[in-house]
Amino acid sequence: MLHDKMAKALNDQMNWELYSSYIYLAMASHFEQINLKGCAHWMRVQTMEEVTHFKRFYDFVTARGARVVLSEIKAPPSEWKSPLDAFEDALKHEQEVTRRIHRMADLSLELKDHATSSLLKWFIDEQVEEEASADEVIQNLKLNQDAPSGIYLIDKELGARAFTVPPDVTV
Ligand code: FEO
Numbered sequence: 001m002l003h004d005k006m007a008k009a010l011n012d013q014m015n016w017e018l019y020s021s022y023i024y025l026a027m028a029s030h031f032e033q034i035n036l037k038g039c040a041h042w043m044r045v046q047t048m049e050e051v052t053h054f055k056r057f058y059d060f061v062t063a064r065g066a067r068v069v070l071s072e073i074k075a076p077p078s079e080w081k082s083p084l085d086a087f088e089d090a091l092k093h094e095q096e097v098t099r100r101i102h103r104m105a106d107l108s109l110e111l112k113d114h115a116t117s118s119l120l121k122w123f124i125d126e127q128v129e130e131e132a133s134a135d136e137v138i139q140n141l142k143l144n145q146d147a148p149s150g151i152y153l154i155d156k157e158l159g160a161r162a163f164t165v166p167p168d169v170t171v
Contacts, residue, residue: 001064001065001066002061002064002065002066002113002116003111003113005107005111006104006107006108006111006113006116007061007064007066007067009103009104009107010057010060010061010066010104010116011061011068011069011071012100013057013100013101013104014054014057014058014061014068014070015070015071015072015073016097016100017050017051017053017054017057018050018051018054018073019073019074019076020050020053020093020097021047021048021050021051021054022073022075022076023076023077023089023090023093024043024044024046024047024050024090025043025044025047025076026076026077026078027039027043027080027086027089027090028040028041028043028044028047029078030078030079030080030086031043031083031086036083036151036155037155037159038154038155038156038157038158038159038160039083039086039154039155039158041158041159041161042137042158042159042161045161045162045163046090048163049163052165052166052169053123053126055169055170055171056119056122056123056169057119059169059170060116060119064115077089083141083151083154084138084141084142084145087134087137087138087141088138090134091131091134091135091138094127094130094131094134095131097127097130098127098130098131101120101123101124101127102124104116104120105117105120105121105124108120137154137158140154141154
């Protein structure tokens with residue numbers, strides 16, 4: 001059985017993962033409006049990734065015999081000043097996700113909940129990748145800030161991002 005405190009933290013994180021998905025969907029729509037289809041595609045893929053993160057928590061909480069309690073998802077922003085501004089926001093958001101995951105990992109250790117610690121280990125590693133991939137786009141955008149042809153190429157590259165549902169996540 002999950003400790004009540006752990007179940008509450010995992011449920012809060014599920015809300016946060018869906019909020020993440022919501023933010024990236026808002027960014028995708030923003031990019032579609034300004035005709036950066038590759039950036040929009042990258043964000044749509046990110047939206048799907050966040051849903052799979054949500055599902056990992058959902059399946060885990062269910063397997064541990066606790067109830068998934070869904071709560072209201074706050075509205076994300078809808079506009080950004082530039083592609084760089086949006087990706088910088090994405091990175092800030094991921095850094096906040098990392099802080100939350102680490103706080104949960106601390107709680108799982110405090111409660112000697114080794115099963116939750118093991119789940120969170122996956123997320124700790126994932127967050128390194130999540131922050132790195134947003135930062136990589138930021139660095140490329142900074143290098144090409146005054147070069148429209150560079151932005152065009154970055155957009156093309158981001159449009160090639162692939163997504164497949166991980167085999168260990170149920171749909
Ligand atoms: Fe689910 Fe991008 O962290």
